Amino acid sequence: MCRWSWGLAIGASVTLLATACQREVRPFQDLTVASDRAQRPTLSSISPGSPSPAPAPAFSPYQNNAYATGEGKRLFDAFNCSGCHAHGGGGMGPPLMDDEWIYGSQPANIFETIVEGRPNGMPSFRNKIADQQVWELVAYVQSMSGQEPIDVLPSRSDHMRYSTPENARRAEVPKQTGTP
Amino acid sequence: MQSMFHPAGPVAQRIASLGWLLLAVCIVVYVLVMLVTLWALLRRRPVAEDVPRTTRRLTRTVMIATVVTAVILALFTVSSVVAGRGLASPTGPGAITVDVIGHQWWWEFQYRDVTPSDFVTSPNELHIPVGVPVHLKAISRDVIHSFWVPNLLGKRDLIPGQVTNTWLQADDPGIYRGQCAEFCGHQHAHMAFVVVAEPMDKFLAWIQHQRAPATGPASDEEKHGHDAFMHSTCVMCHTIRGTDAGARLGPELTHIGSRMTIAAGTLPNTRGHLGGWVANAQGIKPGVRMPPNPLNPDDLQAVLTYLGSLR
Secondary structure, eight states: OOHHHHHHHHHHHHHHHHHHHOOOOOSSEEEETTTTTTGGOOSOOSSSOOOOOOOOOOOOOOTTTTHHHHHHHHHHTTTTTTTHTTTTTTTSOOOOHHHHHHOSSSSHHHHHHHHBBBBBOOOOTTTTHHHHHHHHHHHHHHHHHTTOOTTSSOOSSSSSOOOGGGGSSSOOOOOOOOOO | OOOOOOSSSSSHHHHHHHHHHHHHHHHHHHHHHHHHHHHHHHHHHOGGHHHHHHHHHHHHHHHHHHHHHHHHHHHHHHHHHHHHHHHSSSOOOOOOEEEEETTEEEEEEEESSSSGGGEEEEEEEEEEEEOOEEEEEEESSSEEEEEEEEETTEEEEEBTTTOEEEEOOOOOEEEEEEOOOOOOOOGGGEEEEEEEEEEEHHHHHHHHHHHSOOOOSSSSHHHHHHHHHHTTTTTTOOOOOTTSSBBBSSSSTGGGGGGGGETTTTTOOHHHHHHHHHHHGTSSSOOSSOOOOOOOOOHHHHHHHHHHHHO
């Protein structure tokens, strides 16, 4: 009886270990969904006639992907986003680690902000950053205010930095402010 | 051929000699031990009254074997210390100093000069003059890599934030392949480079040529390629000296047309390979830092023509 139950317990643990492990996939190039105009969000709340503008789709190819978020963090410095946004705290540009979102907090909104630019200084990176890298940056921008699961958020930096690591920050609840 | 048993310089020669010495002595010892073991298995057991005499003989044999072992180990120690001291510093004054910078997953070789505009950056291709010691100052920009040219020197680790000084010397002109020897991520296996050892006058001519900025686009096609390069994703990461492109994330492309390989020794530098690489590097080297680039076919062909003209 005792031996039998031990065997069962060990068998169950091994099965659990083998099946519970969900390995993250690193997609390097299958970004077919990238950026059709039809899937992109509208930039204005005003539209002619009766239909209301479609809300921004919540889709991002790198949702919940720790590798892509880490790559985004690297690119955030490499492409000098930090030059205006500091490391999320803001400077010449608005802070990105707080709960205020001027142009929408959905991944598609952030994609649009990077690709098309925004008034008052955000440049348009259209044709200058490949879609794949824009989505990686989107994933990192989301992670700065904790909009990703904690196991996805970056925990360390490659360089000296005094700010709290992304996975140790308070997760903010996005709030639409609408004032640039 | 990439082999430590075909040394082409004094550093590799010392390592190879030490290796051969260790190998030869170990083979002799191994064969002797096996023979003695075989003899012990096959010989007749001594009769009872001979035992004291046999024991005395045994004691003497064990003592001799111990002394011989100690002498061999001492010889090994001395020869490895001598070889190690020989590797530590060059035999003559260093002719040139090259900065070796490891990146995921490519190599950057920088030749400094008193005039900053004369700095030369040569990705994945280390040119050295023959017969003189070359100092290397190695550093890494991301993770630990290891610099290894089996025909010229042993592995030296590149540590982020710390300069590793080493040296090499090639006595025979030739092209020697090198390889990263410390696992450094997804494409560690495709992080190779070549060492081109050539006579001093040819080396000086090479570095003189590399100092020149890129020549402006000559034909309409090259002009089209130049404009497509400057207006697309390329310009965010690559430098072409003499143009507006000055980013330092990827390898410098000022003289890419004169290089033997692309993608850190992964492919020969032909127009077809370069085209595949620019359009979708992820299909060739999955995980590489270069993203797929959505250039339209006309722009892509023009960019390839332009890059080919950067000799």
